[in-house]
Amino acid sequence: MAGFAEPLWLIGLAGIPVLCLLYRRAVKERSYAALTFSRVAVAAQAQGPDRLRRPHTLFALVLIALALILVGLADPHIPLEGTDEGVSVVLVLDTSGSMQATDYRPTRLEAAKAAAEILLSRLNPDDYAGVVVFESGATSAAYLSPDRDRVIERLHGVRGRDGQTALGDGLALGVDMADSIPNRHRVVILLSDGAGNAGTFSPAEAAGYARERNVPVYTVGIGSPEPVVAGYDPAGAPEYAVLDEETLRAIARTTGGKYYAAVDEGTLAAIYAGLTDEIPREPKDTSISVVFFAGALTVLLLEMYIRYGRGRILP
Numbered sequence: 001m002a003g004f005a006e007p008l009w010l011i012g013l014a015g016i017p018v019l020c021l022l023y024r025r026a027v028k029e030r031s032y033a034a035l036t037f038s039r040v041a042v043a044a045q046a047q048g049p050d051r052l053r054r055p056h057t058l059f060a061l062v063l064i065a066l067a068l069i070l071v072g073l074a075d076p077h078i079p080l081e082g083t084d085e086g087v088s089v090v091l092v093l094d095t096s097g098s099m100q101a102t103d104y105r106p107t108r109l110e111a112a113k114a115a116a117e118i119l120l121s122r123l124n125p126d127d128y129a130g131v132v133v134f135e136s137g138a139t140s141a142a143y144l145s146p147d148r149d150r151v152i153e154r155l156h157g158v159r160g161r162d163g164q165t166a167l168g169d170g171l172a173l174g175v176d177m178a179d180s181i182p183n184r185h186r187v188v189i190l191l192s193d194g195a196g197n198a199g200t201f202s203p204a205e206a207a208g209y210a211r212e213r214n215v216p217v218y219t220v221g222i223g224s225p226e227p228v229v230a231g232y233d234p235a236g237a238p239e240y241a242v243l244d245e246e247t248l249r250a251i252a253r254t255t256g257g258k259y260y261a262a263v264d265e266g267t268l269a270a271i272y273a274g275l276t277d278e279i280p281r282e283p284k285d286t287s288i289s290v291v292f293f294a295g296a297l298t299v300l301l302l303e304m305y306i307r308y309g310r311g312r313i314l315p
Helices: 007-035 038-073 108-121 148-156 167-178 203-212 245-255 265-278 288-307
Strands: 076-084 087-094 127-136 138-145 187-190 217-222 228-232 237-241 259-264 283-287
Touching: 007 038, 038 217, 038 228, 038 288, 087 108, 087 138, 087 167, 108 148, 108 187, 108 217, 108 265, 127 167, 138 148, 138 167, 167 187, 167 203, 167 217, 187 245, 203 245, 217 237, 217 265, 259 265
Parallel strands: 087 127, 087 187, 187 217, 217 259
Antiparallel strands: 076 283, 127 138, 228 237
16 A cells, blocks of 8 residues: 655655745845846846746755655655565464375375475565464464575475374464464465364364454365275274365365366466466555655756756856
């Protein structure tokens, strides 16, 4: 939104009309004095109307330069197209036992981490990024930071667990992290198979919380349409990983985000690469004070040329 960082300088603009009144009074007094001497009056007429108007022009140029300097000191800002406010992007990764399934090479989790690194590398310099992981509970793997390399390093250290899937807890923590820095656009990107079966918050409750905080959630479903063996229980019976697309679609719909279905590790990487273009951004308020200072300098140079250059006023 357009505005001024130092608006008190604008008070100085109120002095310009005062200077105009003082100048007008001085001109009248000077004219009256000149009329008392006939020779001076005749000389003034001989100079012509351009000569008589030139002091007014010089004074007007000085006032314009003063006004431009005062506005520049007030530090005006406007939202410029082509620049954008930084976005707080939080990746929420499922590290539960179902993410150890090998329908993605080498596992779902490792494919997700590789794709997440692509997204992090494509963020803008002003963006902040953080990582939340969840299984039976949720925790922060990398706090929200502009240090992209540090966040990627923490991402590499994420390991899978054998716990259940506290999807709601992971999403709620991701929303809290995204909302931890005020006055920035916030986005959460959730990657999971969507089969929440543990935790304090249900996926629907966490999605409602994200909507209340005005944080859109982009969900990426990772997994095959058919159940896949993710491991074996102590008795040797197979444990299956399933993809709950309905839950992930509902989260995206509730929060104003979008759902993406990842067919394999290749499409997963493509989705993450494209998500940087999907992240909503707003024009960044940029200072344009230099424009006013440059304008003031130009006006002062013009004033000096008229005063001292060709056609200058004779003393």
